[in-house]
Amino acid sequence: MFATMNKTKPIHFRRLLISTFVLIAAAAIVKIVSLYPEWIEKYYSTGIYIYISVFIRAITRWFPFSFGDVLYAVFAIFLVIKLVNIIKAIVRKTVTRQSFFLSILKIIRFFLWLYLVFNIFWGLNYNRLGIAYQLQIQPEKYSTQELKALTDSLVMKLNFARRSLGDSTYQYPSDKEIFAQTIVAYGNVEKRFPFLHYNQPCIKSSLYGKPGDYLGFEGYYNPFTAESQVNTTIPAFLIPYTTTHEVAHQLGYGDEDEANFVGYLTAKASTDMVFHYSVYFDLFNYANGELFFRDSVAARANYHALDTLVKRDEKIYRKFLIEYRNPVDHYITILYGDYLKANNQPRGMDTYDEVVAWLIAYQKKYGAL
Numbered sequence: 001m002f003a004t005m006n007k008t009k010p011i012h013f014r015r016l017l018i019s020t021f022v023l024i025a026a027a028a029i030v031k032i033v034s035l036y037p038e039w040i041e042k043y044y045s046t047g048i049y050i051y052i053s054v055f056i057r058a059i060t061r062w063f064p065f066s067f068g069d070v071l072y073a074v075f076a077i078f079l080v081i082k083l084v085n086i087i088k089a090i091v092r093k094t095v096t097r098q099s100f101f102l103s104i105l106k107i108i109r110f111f112l113w114l115y116l117v118f119n120i121f122w123g124l125n126y127n128r129l130g131i132a133y134q135l136q137i138q139p140e141k142y143s144t145q146e147l148k149a150l151t152d153s154l155v156m157k158l159n160f161a162r163r164s165l166g167d168s169t170y171q172y173p174s175d176k177e178i179f180a181q182t183i184v185a186y187g188n189v190e191k192r193f194p195f196l197h198y199n200q201p202c203i204k205s206s207l208y209g210k211p212g213d214y215l216g217f218e219g220y221y222n223p224f225t226a227e228s229q230v231n232t233t234i235p236a237f238l239i240p241y242t243t244t245h246e247v248a249h250q251l252g253y254g255d256e257d258e259a260n261f262v263g264y265l266t267a268k269a270s271t272d273m274v275f276h277y278s279v280y281f282d283l284f285n286y287a288n289g290e291l292f293f294r295d296s297v298a299a300r301a302n303y304h305a306l307d308t309l310v311k312r313d314e315k316i317y318r319k320f321l322i323e324y325r326n327p328v329d330h331y332i333t334i335l336y337g338d339y340l341k342a343n344n345q346p347r348g349m350d351t352y353d354e355v356v357a358w359l360i361a362y363q364k365k366y367g368a369l
């Protein structure tokens with residue numbers, strides 16, 4: 001065994017080095033390409049990306065569970081085993097110079113592959129021109145007056161949506177029904193905005209719902225399996241908008257404010273009022289939260305103007321957030337903020353709130369919410 005190893009290893013090592021340089025070159029090309037948003041928009045996001053994502057979804061959609069969630073678990077176990085082996089090797093002092101460099105090389109290669117696959121499968125969408133370009137609207141800085149006008153409209157929309165759901169005995173649809181209605185809603189919005197065509201739909205309940213509550217996520221997109229995961233343990237009124245948001249990521253909208261905005265366009269195109277309620281609930285919280293910093297009296301007045309049943313849901317929502325608040329959640333939020341900053345969203349976690357600017361710009365151009 002050792003004899004063959006000595007014979008093959010140097011060649012193997014050289015080959016590994018050469019292929020690592022090929023990987024570095026490929027990663028450099030991806031990085032350079034990402035600097036040209038017009039190119040990304042035309043050839044990637046509305047070009048090859050559509051084929052890549054539809055192809056992957058055509059496979060993963062047939063799994064009745066989130067295949068990506070299982071992959072993450074398998075990968076986590078694999079990492080633990082690797083780590084144990086490294087510790088064992090250090091303790092037993094079996095680490096040689098060669099095995100050390102080989103391990104370093106393998107780690108570098110792993111990250112290069114991760115970078116390439118992540119970007120080619122989805123990540124380049126962070127660099128596209130996006131929905132502003134497609135709708136010809138430009139989110140800008142807005143005045144407090146404009147923000148107040150927006151929250152007034154949102155209060156009206158929110159109250160109207162809740163009232164049309166009926167009284168406190170209203171039963172929320174099942175998660176499956178919400179997912180099915182999301183697909184219908186995308187079919188509706190596509191009539192107006194053909195680029196929102198949703199082929200090979202693939203929406204899954206997250207297998208990590210409860211831990212997700214502690215980590216603070218309501219849904220996530222898996223760029224490797226092209227599946228949308230929704231944390232279905234969150235309060236029911238949050239699920240419809242979360243689902244339309246995650247599907248927006250699937251359609252190639254990377255940035256959180258864009259996914260929020262596309263999710264909004266779709267939720268309001270639904271004929272199911274629960275989608276309207278869900279989207280206006282969230283948007284009201286974003287906008288009113290923003291208003292609170294500028295004019296807390298006006299923000300409080302807005303809150304008081306909410307329907308009793310909306311207020312009840314606001315309390316449920318707050319309780320939910322407080323119940324699962326913990327130190328880990330705090331660090332995850334910071335980490336995710338850093339991730340967003342590294343991916344073309346300099347405002348980090350505040351990117352979500354930027355949907356307010358989008359709404360104002362949209363209202364200006366289309367005259368309605």
Ligand SMILES: [Zn+2]
Pocket residue numbers: 245246249256259
């Ligand atoms: Zn998102």
